Amino acid sequence: MSTQKRFITEEQARAILMNAPVGVLSTVSPDGRPYGVPVHYCYAQEENCVFFHCAKTGRKIDNILFSPQVSLLAVGPFKVVPEKTTTRYESTIIAGRAQIVTDPQEKAEKLRALCVKYAPGTPFAAEDAPPMPCGDSHIIKILIESITGKRSPGL
Numbered sequence: 001m002s003t004q005k006r007f008i009t010e011e012q013a014r015a016i017l018m019n020a021p022v023g024v025l026s027t028v029s030p031d032g033r034p035y036g037v038p039v040h041y042c043y044a045q046e047e048n049c050v051f052f053h054c055a056k057t058g059r060k061i062d063n064i065l066f067s068p069q070v071s072l073l074a075v076g077p078f079k080v081v082p083e084k085t086t087t088r089y090e091s092t093i094i095a096g097r098a099q100i101v102t103d104p105q106e107k108a109e110k111l112r113a114l115c116v117k118y119a120p121g122t123p124f125a126a127e128d129a130p131p132m133p134c135g136d137s138h139i140i141k142i143l144i145e146s147i148t149g150k151r152s153p154g155l
Contacts, residue, residue: 006150008090013149016092017043017050020074025052027063027070027098035063041072042113050094050142051101051110061138068097070142090151094144101139110139 026036037060041052050072054060064070071093078089101107115124 006152008149008151013092013147016076016090017074020076024073028067029063030066042117048144053137053139056138064098070098071095092149094147096142096145098140098142101141107139
């Protein structure tokens with residue numbers, strides 16, 4: 001199967017982004033080195049953005065402050081098909097600009113949304129939960145500039 005046949009629609013790519021359990025954030029350091037790191041993220045379709053939390057210090061935030069141009073890879077369900085020496089998979093890649101969320105209300109909303117995705121049923125995910133303190137973490141928003149996706153049936 002040619003690679004072109006594996007491309008999917010933007011709508012399908014956004015569905016993968018909505019449902020994938022984890023993403024790999026790619027940044028560039030001041031010395032030009034690429035850096036990829038797994039992140040727990042949420043996709044806010046109505047805002048056309050992805051957001052995640054991270055420490056206020058460290059390589060990830062240093063790279064974002066150096067260059068806000070980032071990429072995030074989200075991989076949906078996949079399965080290796082050994083007898084066909086192939087893999088059944090679906091994935092989405094977004095490119096965009098990362099920015100630190102500074103509004104306290106927005107930070108609290110995004111943190112609660114992360115809890116809804118990753119800790120459903122906990123008090124932190126409840127609709128009427130009081131705002132969670134962000135403490136020593138940032139909420140980073142990636143404004144999506146482009147999105148592409150691919151899928152292979154593993155045939």
